[in-house]
Amino acid sequence: MRNCSCCAGGKCESGEIAGLSRREFLGRMAIGTTGLTLLGQLPWLEPARGQPGAAQAAGEAAWPEYARTPPRVYRGPYLEAVGMPLGGIGTGSIWLDGKGRLGVWQIFNNLSETRIPDSYFAVSARTGGGPGVTRLLQTEGEGPLSGVQEIEYEGGYPIARLAFRDEALPVQVTLEAFNPLVPLDTASSSLPCAIFRLTARNTGREPADVTLWATLQNAVGSQGAAGIHDVRFHGYGGNRNRVVRQGGMVAVAMDKSPDPVKSGSVKVRTAAGPEVPGPELLWLVRTGAFSAQAAEALTGIVADGGVALLDGLEPAFFDAIAALRDETKDLGALATLFEDFENKSYEGWTLTGNAFGKQPSRGTEGGQQPVSGFVGRGLVNTFIAGDGPEGTATSKPFRIERRYIGFLIGGGAHAGRTCINLKVDGQVVRTATGKNREALEPASWDVADLKGREAIVEIVDRHSGGWGHINVDQILFSDVPPEPLLKQGTSAETVAKAIAVPFEAAEQAELPAGQKIVLTEDCPPGLRRIADGWQVTRFTRLRGFRSGEKGYRVWAATPAGDPLIVEGPLGAGRVLVVLAGGLPWAWGSVLLAASSGVPLQPGERLVPGTPGWGTMALAALDDHAAALPAWTTDEGLTAFMADPAGAAQAAGEQAVSPPGETVNAALGVPFTLPPGQQRTVTFAITWHFPNVQRFQHSGNLYGRRWPDALAVARDVAQRSDALWAKTQQYHRTVYESNLPEEFLDAMTSQSVILRGPTCFWAEDGYFGGFEGSYGCCPLNCTHVWNYAQTHARLFPDVGRNMRVSDFLTYLHESGETSHRQHSPHGAFTDGHCACIEAAYREHQLSPDTAFLKQVWPGLQKAVDWLIEKIDKTHEGLPTGHQPNTYDCSVSGPNTFIGSQYLSALAAAERMAAVLDDADSAARWRQVREAGMKNQNDKLWNGEYYIQIPEERPANDYNNGCHSDQLLGQWWAHMLDLGYLYPVERIRGALEAIMGHNFREKFAGFTQAPRRYVPDDEGGLLMCTWPHNDRPKPFIVYADEVWTGIEYAVAGAMVYESQFEPARRIVRMARSRYDGRRRDGLNSGPGGNPFNELECGKFYARAMSSWSLLIACQGLVLDGPRGVLGFRPKWQPEDHRSFFTACEGWGLFVQRRESGRQTERIEVRHGQLRLREMVFELPKDAAAATATLTVAGRTVPAAVRRDGNDVRLTLENEVLAAEGDTLEVGWKW
Structure with missing residues (x-):
């Protein structure tokens, strides 16, 4: 999770014309x-x-x-x-x-x-x-x-x-x-x-x-x-x-x-709705003096093909084109370059704070939308560590000798807080901000009145919210307006040279009233049917234009012969130069279809592609x-x-x-x-x-x-x-569950996250989730979705979709996963483990092995990569620096990462066994068994599990009591993988977490770096140090409260029948979201029962709340093997709970009394294919007998005792259809 809001706290410019084209999507990202x-x-x-x-x-x-x-x-x-x-x-x-x-x-x-x-x-x-x-x-x-x-x-x-x-x-x-x-x-x-x-x-x-x-x-x-x-x-x-x-x-x-028409892409869609693949089509309206944004949008067509329609071009556009084409211009003669940020340090600049990093950025940073418009390889981009850090960069003093100071600028639009300032005698005399866009655009100050004065340039980042960063590059001094000079070496120059329309000058002209547009012989036939639909009064006259030269043809003109529509090459693509404004959609769609060279098929139509x-x-x-x-x-x-x-x-x-x-x-x-x-x-x-x-x-x-x-x-x-x-x-069915009401409230309310602003489903089939809504932070972040359970339990195909992305689309060749999927990223260790654990969950929620076979090659590589990355000696102890969800790394052996490592290995073993890969299963089992012993021996301090930092420390917690110290055990229970550590130590560690980390009130305590809980309310802290030995530095978010962690810890407690502390944690979490508004909270306001806060609203981690149900009912599931069972922790003598399996859902009911126990499974939707059923009987029920009926019919089954479990192996596979009831009666 990042302290950022990559889309400006809800102010996303989703209509930006800059973005990846279809070819970039299909080709570059493969x-x-x-x-x-x-x-x-x-x-x-x-x-x-x-x-x-x-x-x-x-x-x-x-x-x-x-x-x-x-x-x-x-x-x-x-x-x-x-x-x-x-x-x-x-x-x-x-x-x-x-x-x-x-x-x-x-x-x-x-x-x-x-x-x-x-x-x-x-x-x-x-x-x-x-x-x-x-x-x-x-x-x-x-x-x-x-x-x-x-x-x-x-x-x-x-x-x-x-x-x-x-x-x-x-x-x-x-x-x-x-x-x-x-x-x-x-x-x-x-x-x-x-x-x-x-x-x-x-x-x-x-x-x-x-x-x-x-x-x-x-x-x-x-x-x-x-x-x-x-x-x-x-x-x-x-x-x-x-x-x-x-x-x-x-x-x-x-x-x-x-x-x-508004600027944006144009799509071809069928009458049924789907987009038709084909050349990129782009319609840009009134681009002014050729903005950097327009240039970025055209770059893809220049390089890869497609058609751009440039509507309403004015003389200033052609002046900019001419300046950018000019091979004779000499930057040195026209301007003095003050700073281009191409060095590997900020030499000559004085830095304060942490926003600028140790050296200039090299472009787009992790979790950031694409940054464009800068020159060369370096720039100031204070998103280096997200939107959170603040600071300033101050130049060395200089004397103002030229009329203009120019620069490229992007980023946040917070006046005085994300800006570049010119200061004279310590006072700000000029300032500029970004426009809440990552694309850098030329800007300048006229400083004629300040000539001869000594000044400094100050770049400021004093904002930690959405768009709390600033992008700056190419600061220069000139005697002429510097905007054209600032486009040298940028995409603007590349595109300008590709627009090879021959002309000597451009000027504004009038078309006398009553004169009609003349269509040439080259124009598309479809225009003749709608010729009267475009009325032109003013246009741009191109002097020196000659039709046919360099491949540019006139398709429409004035009666005097001045071109109004010119069609010709644009690098690998085509361009339609429209020299008057107000071109109707009917005209433009005909022009684009004709210029593309791809005829529309029956039922296909051009439609605006704007959001x-x-x-x-x-x-x-x-x-x-x-x-x-x-x-x-x-x-x-x-x-x-x-x-x-x-x-x-x-x-x-x-x-x-x-x-x-x-x-x-x-x-x-x-x-x-x-x-x-x-x-x-x-x-x-x-x-x-x-x-x-x-x-x-x-x-x-x-x-x-x-x-x-x-x-x-x-x-x-x-x-x-x-x-x-x-x-x-x-x-x-959900509310017929007799679980604690606060559990039901948590799990149902937070299932909205899947169907709210946090998630999207793209037309290519990709399911995408941010960490929280408003674009913070992209995309399918493995270390946050690590905790989420709701989406996969309710809709298994969503979970499988995400695993295909993990193990097919975004997996590195080495087997390393991508902890984010919007741009190249490496793995976070906890998220990498979660991908493996979740793959086993998705397999259990599948009706057959097709999914597992699909992801297995990548998954197998991911398991081996993990072992070699953090456990080269195969002792089952994590080593080295392990990046994780606290936006930092932890070093050396610990159970926060270590328990997930063991759980991932156990899940991988099971999957290997399913696919008869005995060698992999044996290798991984050996490492897991060593780790279970070594972690337990080395990391137990008598009360809870700790971390042993390495000689090169990271953001460690050392002797701290970490709320996530048993995260892998939580996963292992849900996947029916058994205990990773001795049960009595697990219970002791959970008691320690409750005793040290839970607070009834936060008055007098500083939540940092962010605050999600009012002072008069309580919650579970990430980590505390009972022995007052907090290391420096320590885990970044130790002093925060996240509901996603609270629910996971509570779920782990339920598995150990620690109901009272589990309920206290969940009651407290839900009491903070009781409908009363709470101001002054990060990502807030808070209090909406359906919107739990973290770094963004509707935060995905809160879908850990579904684990409360899984823990209470003790679900046992293996869809491909036809296994379904329950080991209720909550009220085993009188238990009711909603359940989901791979093809059906319904209500599970268990009642227990002296000498007997009954199970009732009501199939309220879909179907259940069963070969084996698993339940838990009291220890005194050694000689239990069972009867099984499905829809009233007795089904033969063999009973096998396995510890406290009893397994019913069905003689033949049974298909229980929607509306059927399965009943098991036990007697002893």
Whole structure:
């Protein structure tokens, strides 16, 4: 984990045109084949193929009624911070907040926490001859509409149940909001939608006339940015709403004209949705004087091919091109280079703090978005250690002798805090910041008024939050504006020389009114059908241009012969030079298709490739809904509410907004409720924004499944009953578990992480997870996801997808894993071990050995690499410096890394045995057995396990009591690998962790370097030193509290039946997220029950909470071998718990009384293929006999005692289908 926010704390510029092209993705990263492999593992992408157990029918077996643990309920002040994201896996989400509002919209490939206006639900009701009452179903009013008085919010994820209280309403109204979550059914759990079931109940004595309302703003074009005022926003215009009615659904489909076109890529997509591979297509609008960002975007086409359309080029662009082409210019004559940072030190500069490192950066640092635009190999980049460190770099003094000081600058836009300053007499007289972009761009100061004065340059990094770093290069002094000179040696110069359009000068010109554009014989035929669609009044005249020279042809011109569109070469690609602004999408798409040389096939179309382009839909799953396609004022909405049919008829079926504005839509479902009756109306909001570039991965996976949001709405409408029934069944089953309520709260609430802003699923099949949301830090970080269990237990194909990335795509040839996957990285030792352990988990959650065989060659290399890297003597003791999740290394023998090492070896042994690799299994067993003895002998201090630092120390903990000292044992228990150390020492170590590291309050204690817990609350510290012998330096985050560690430690305690301390830890962790807002915390504010903080929000490590369930039930699972079993730690005499296996899930029930024990396994979804079952009996049950029935049929099985375990080996494999019950009766 890094102290960074690589996307500026939610202010990601996801629309940047700079980024990796398709060829870079397929070629440079060599992912093409693996992408196909990943897609091949997702059969549910093909609608016709479906998925076993997919939510297709709403039928449900009549299961017994069990007492349910009520989900957590929030009221009053405990609603302030509540925000539950509603969305599928990798789809984006809408947050339902504690006021009942759709409070945050992250569906536009954005990470900003903005709210879309005019989007809410309401109810109107009247009884008898009384007045009608209308209330928004939120506590805040909007316009003339009042909100309800109170809300009660039940937050049992994935279903939010809100009860609305208002004395004026004659009916009771509740809301059930959800996105379908069906474990193992990844397809149904990855829908880009939010579903809202509104129920009105008439508790009075008279019939009630009720209408349930939903309104939604067409926000296509907003990209989730701030600054929307009612329906006005600079990105709006041409927004279209149209009413669609079809079986069981009335919807308003929302889209937007691509005009006016924004800079970005252009995609070719089929009518079904998937992107069609082909040459890169790029449309850049008004690039001004040829920005560094535009140059970076064009570099790929120059090198690799494709087509760039340069729209609205002005004379300044050609002036810049001419300057950059000029072979005669001499930097020495025009300017004096002051600093280029090409040395291996900061000689001549005075440094303070740690932000600058010991020498200039060489480019992109670990965890950072790509840095570009610098010259040569060196630059200042204070992201060397992430956004956390601060400092300054001050130049030697110099005398100002020339008019301009120029430089390249990028990074954070924090005035006075991430900046470059010019100081005279100790005062800042000029300053500049970055633009929250990593690309360095030319900037300059006119210092004519300061000539002759002595000055210094100061580079400042005094910000530790998002974009808390600064990039600087190429500081020079000149007598002419230095921007063109600063582009020498950069991509701008390369691209400028590739744009070989012949011209002598460029100037602004006017096209007389009434004159039409002339199309030449060379132009694409498709333009002639739309020739009148582009109106030109001003254009750039190129003097000295000659058509045909250097391969550039005129496709459109003025009547006087001045070119308006020129097509020709751009290095390995092609360029369309458009010399007037406002080129319509219809024109540009024809031009791009023609210039690419790749004809569109039937059903293919060009679409904007910008992240904000897409569609939305609002649907009522009711044939009788009234629909208003457009309202823009409060009066328009209230008129619709007063007379739905009349207002809808007057409005028609479609509406389009003027420039700078959008339109809202509204749906209303009217009905009459007799006394004592209730009715439910379902609304759905769907979205489809398929374009996004996340590092080397393009698009959203859901773009392969549907062509637009209306198609998603149709799918939801067709399967709504089944989706609700399955989600409700999962919810019911989880809460029928009789585990401690705080355990259920932790595991369910944090399962949102998989379906919130932390994760994405790219169109090539790659599943990607940040450490926490807002881009901190990329990508599939092995040492953070080390702790996460929820994703793989609920959706095993997600886990397998990540392991394919670990062991096929990003594995080094040596066998070293990549601890991050967005750029080249080495291994972190704990994360490397976790990849091996997780591979065994994924195998256990597979129905056969196909997955294991696929990853085995890479996995085998990874195990051997690990041994040789940290244990060359094969003694089972980690040695050397071991980088780890505390953003530092630990040295020498220790059980924090050592226990994971042993667990990884044990898991590898088991996998080798599965594949009959006896030699590998034997080698690894020998090392593991030596390590179990040596670690236990050398590292036990009589109370807990310690570390023995090496002669060359690292960030060690030495005699400290580390909360992670038994991390590998936690893994080993979940994987059924047995004990790594003596059980009595494990229990003693856990008692020590609780005794030394848990605090009820933090008042008087300094949490550093970051603070996640208010002083009046408590938690579990990472490490303490009971003997006051803290080393220097020590592990970086020793004095912090992370919920992911708390849950893992609590899970380890449950395995040892230490329930009281485990519950105290989890209760304390969840009490910190009780819905009350907590300010002053890093990554905060805190308090949202669904958003646990670490370095970023919705932090992935918190998915360790699922281990609480695995530990309580003692799950034993081996899918390929058909093994399923339970050894309940929690209440073995009366135990109920939700479980998942590789192909099915359900409820496990165990009861124990004198002389007998019963097991009941209810298959509530999917199927179970069984050959062996494992349970645990009391020690006095030596001669137990068993009967096994499946769906009421007796199944022959042999009983074998194995310690406290009893194993039932079935005579023949049994397939227990959905709806079946397996029952085992034991007697002794």
